[in-house]
Amino acid sequence: MAVAVQLTHVTKAFDTTLAVNDVSLKIEKGEFFFLLGPSGCGKSTFLRIVAGFYKPDTGELRFDDTLMNNVPPHQRNTGMVFQNYALWPHMSVAENIEYGLTLRKLEKSERSEKIARALEMVQMEDYHDRAVNTLSGGQQQRIALARALVVEPSVLLLDEPISNLDAALRQQMRDEIKQIHDRTNITMFYVTHDQVDALSMADRMAIMQDGIVIQVGTPREVYQFPKNAFVASFVGETNFISGKVQHTSNGHATIETPVGTLHSKTVYHNLSEGTPVQCSIRPEALSVNNNQNDGNRAENTITAKITAVNYLGRIEEYQLAAADIPLKAVHHNPGIETKKPGDTVQLAIAAAAVIPLPD
Numbered sequence: 050m051a052v053a054v055q056l057t058h059v060t061k062a063f064d065t066t067l068a069v070n071d072v073s074l075k076i077e078k079g080e081f082f083f084l085l086g087p088s089g090c091g092k093s094t095f096l097r098i099v100a101g102f103y104k105p106d107t108g109e110l111r112f113d114d115t116l117m118n119n120v121p122p123h124q125r126n127t128g129m130v131f132q133n134y135a136l137w138p139h140m141s142v143a144e145n146i147e148y149g150l151t152l153r154k155l156e157k158s159e160r161s162e163k164i165a166r167a168l169e170m171v172q173m174e175d176y177h178d179r180a181v182n183t184l185s186g187g188q189q190q191r192i193a194l195a196r197a198l199v200v201e202p203s204v205l206l207l208d209e210p211i212s213n214l215d216a217a218l219r220q221q222m223r224d225e226i227k228q229i230h231d232r233t234n235i236t237m238f239y240v241t242h243d244q245v246d247a248l249s250m251a252d253r254m255a256i257m258q259d260g261i262v263i264q265v266g267t268p269r270e271v272y273q274f275p276k277n278a279f280v281a282s283f284v285g286e287t288n289f290i291s292g293k294v295q296h297t298s299n300g301h302a303t304i305e306t307p308v309g310t311l312h313s314k315t316v317y318h319n320l321s322e323g324t325p326v327q328c329s330i331r332p333e334a335l336s337v338n339n340n341q342n343d344g345n346r347a348e349n350t351i352t353a354k355i356t357a358v359n360y361l362g363r364i365e366e367y368q369l370a371a372a373d374i375p376l377k378a379v380h381h382n383p384g385i386e387t388k389k390p391g392d393t394v395q396l397a398i399a400a401a402a403v404i405p406l407p408d
Contacts, residue, residue: 051236052112052203053078054099059108061094068094070260071108078113079234081227083247086257087283093208095257096240100206101125112203123152125204128197132209134189138182142173142192145181149200167199170229187218194229207239211246223250244284248272256280274317278406281329288335288376290328291408294320302405304328307372308351313403325408334402335378337367337394349398351376355388371396 054076061069068091076082084092097103098110101122110117117125128149136145143164150160168174171191181189190210197205211222227250230237241247247254248268255265256279264276275281278289292306297320302313304326311328320326353371365383369376378396388394 050203051079051234054204054236054238055109055111056098056105057109057111059098059105059110061091061098061103061106067091067260069098069105072260072262073108074255074262074265076236076238077253079236081230081237081239081250081252083251083254084238084240084257085242085244085247085254085284087242090257091260092240092242092257096206096208096238099204099238100127100129126200126202127204127206128200128202129206130190130193130197130208130210132212134193136181136189136193136196138180140181142168142176142179142181142184145192146196146199149196153200163199164195167195170198170232171195171225186214187222190214190222191225194226198229198233198235202235205235205237207237209241209243210239212241212243219246226250248284256284274315275329275404275406278327278329278408281327281404281406286332286377288330288332290330290374290376292326292328292405294322294324294326294405296322301400304403304405307374311349311398311403312400313405314400315402315404318405318407320405320407326405327408329404329406330376330398330402332366332377332379333381334398335369335376336397337378337380337388348400349403351396351398353394353396355390355392355394357390358388360387369394369396 056072056074059069059072084095086092094103098105101120105118146164146167147160150163168177171194173191173195181192211219214222223246251268253265253267254271256263256271258279264271264280271280271284275284281287290306290308292304292311295303295305297316300314300316302316302320304311304313306328351371353369353376355367356370357368359366365380365387367378367388369378
């Protein structure tokens, strides 16, 4: 049975370093929740508090209505998948998966049935008797998942579980982990520094910086409406153009910048006249030499010079400079013709794509 996980004003310090700083957060029952942040931000400490490896210095951790602060890890009914898999190389696949069931003193027949079901869940039925040290990295990751799932945990904790895999295998494992969640409806809590993992898999996500949870929301909410410049730059790529607010009204603003006046239709911070801001503009929102008939064309136009072109097949990336400000634009489905370094171009930006954030 999946449970909700709730932390209320949780703090954890190591010497004078606050690894987790007064965090309050609720993970809903059956939710696939991601904690995203750079190395050293406190996310692994956070995960270990939920797992029971660390006790909070202050605050409460609850599973549903049960206080868990002093409950040891083996009594929490959690499963955990580590970055390095943590499999026993001297054991077979089945023996690795069986370990948690043996600790729970299940009968042999029940253990065998659960092992078979777990292997089927991760599409590794034919590897029952294989030695773990003969498996590839992706296969070992599946076995680590099966070992965590076989005990039917209330909460599954994943600590950067696919970061050691190559790009193609990472995408495959993302799909499989997401499918497992959808089939089992287990509450999953996934820690990563990889924005693609979070954006492509999460129901909701929290962004952490220096021990503090900065923003919580769906991937779409966090990407489109970042709370500050750190979130905007960490979740996806963005361009920043500094400026000062000239006027705001009903979610609209005009902002004076080194590249000219920019108009925004996406003001969700309390910005007054004269407020310094960083205008976040995603690369895909910059249209290079956009069609004159496009209704968004007239809202914001910037003159820029192309400094580099990177052709990647389905997209083409342009590095640009406008008033000495470096910018990046992404053009989807590029044709045979391309722009060249040194070309002067017009960049069109829809006002809805200009996000003014407090400086």
